[in-house]
Amino acid sequence: MKLTSKGRYAVMALVDLARFDNINPVSLRDISLRQGISLDYLEQIFSKLKKNEIVKSIRGTQGGYVLNKNPNDIKLTNIFHAVDEKVKTVQCKKESKRGCNGKATKCITHNLWDELEIHINTFFDNKSLEDLIKNNKETRV
Amino acid sequence: MKLTSKGRYAVMALVDLARFDNINPVSLRDISLRQGISLDYLEQIFSKLKKNEIVKSIRGTQGGYVLNKNPNDIKLTNIFHAVDEKVKTVQCKKESKRGCNGKATKCITHNLWDELEIHINTFFDNKSLEDLIKNNKETRV
DNA sequence: TCAAAACTTGACCATTTTGGTCAGGTATGT
DNA sequence: ACATACCTGACCAAAATGGTCAAGTTTTGA
Numbered sequence: 459m460k461l462t463s464k465g466r467y468a469v470m471a472l473v474d475l476a477r478f479d480n481i482n483p484v485s486l487r488d489i490s491l492r493q494g495i496s497l498d499y500l501e502q503i504f505s506k507l508k509k510n511e512i513v514k515s516i517r518g519t520q521g522g523y524v525l526n527k528n529p530n531d532i533k534l535t536n537i538f539h540a541v542d543e544k545v546k547t548v549q550c551k552k553e554s555k556r557g558c559n560g561k562a563t564k565c566i567t568h569n570l571w572d573e574l575e576i577h578i579n580t581f582f583d584n585k586s587l588e589d590l591i592k593n594n595k596e597t598r599v
Numbered sequence: 600m601k602l603t604s605k606g607r608y609a610v611m612a613l614v615d616l617a618r619f620d621n622i623n624p625v626s627l628r629d630i631s632l633r634q635g636i637s638l639d640y641l642e643q644i645f646s647k648l649k650k651n652e653i654v655k656s657i658r659g660t661q662g663g664y665v666l667n668k669n670p671n672d673i674k675l676t677n678i679f680h681a682v683d684e685k686v687k688t689v690q691c692k693k694e695s696k697r698g699c700n701g702k703a704t705k706c707i708t709h710n711l712w713d714e715l716e717i718h719i720n721t722f723f724d725n726k727s728l729e730d731l732i733k734n735n736k737e738t739r740v
Numbered sequence: 741t742c743a744a745a746a747c748t749t750g751a752c753c754a755t756t757t758t759g760g761t762c763a764g765g766t767a768t769g770t
Numbered sequence: 771a772c773a774t775a776c777c778t779g780a781c782c783a784a785a786a787t788g789g790t791c792a793a794g795t796t797t798t799g800a
Contacts (some may be wrong), residue, residue, distance in 0.1 A: 471707065505778080519772095522776085548607070566615065567611050581715060590707075
C-alpha cells in the first residue's frame, strides 16, 4: 500500500506553485529546480492538472502555470483524481453488492475494504491546498 | 495507492480460518476452495504468517493451521506486517528529519505524508480479527 | 507398513505498473 | 526572429505483482 510518486509530485508542485502564484505565472522549470523533479515528468503531470481545471497555462516568455481555483477549493482528492492516483482496496465491483469473485455471496471481508477506502478518502477530502500552504509557512520559521 | 492481493488474501484466509478454528485444524486446501485463492499462493502467505507467530501448523493427515493467538490480539497491523504489506507514503527516511531529496531542508509536504501514514495505520491498529468475525456473523444472517 | 493428506521450501516467470526519458513540436512576448 | 515555455506522444528499463511449478518432509489412518 503505497503512494505513487506521481501523486506525491503533483502535490509538491502545487504547493510550490501556490506560494509564488499571486505575483507571476510560475514556470515548470523553476518548480523542477526547486523541488528536484524532472522537467519532462512535470509536464506530464501538469498536462493532467490542466485537463482537470486545477491550473491554467500561460504560454510564451514569462509564461508558466497559475492556479485555476482558490487554494481552499483544491482538495487532495481533486489532485489525486487528476493524476490517476486512486485508492483501491478491492477488485470486486462496488455496485455488485453480491457475487464478488464469481461467487454467490459477498466476499467475507468486503465491508472491511469498503470501510478502509472511506477512511482514507475522508482524509483526502478534508485536506486542501490552503491547509498545506499554511502549515508550510508555520514550519518554515 | 492500492492494497496488494497478498494482504487482502491474508486477511480473508484468517477470517475463514478463525471461523472453523475451534473445532479442528483447517487445511489450506479447504480455505483455497472456499475463498477461491490458489493453494500454492496460500502456502506462501501462511509460511509468513507462521514465522510471525500468528498461526501454528499441524502436519500430517487431518492437519492444517490453527490460530496462535486470541482473535482479539491479532490486529490488521500484525497481519499486514507479516506479509510485507506496508504503508509507504514517502521515500525520504523518517529519521533524517532534514534533507529529504538530497536537499538541505525537509521537503515541503513531508508533514503531510507523515500524517497520512499515521491516519491509515491507526485504522489498521484498531481493527482486530475478532471485529471481523463478529461483523461477518452479523452480516451472514 | 504404506499411501495419502498436508505442510515446507525455493526457484521461476509472465504481466503490469512505475517512473521516468527523448524527440519533436507550437505559441508568444521582446 | 529568437528565446522561453508550454504541449504531445512515443518509448523504455526496472521493479513489483501475482502467481505457478517442482520437489521435498512429516504424520496419521487404514
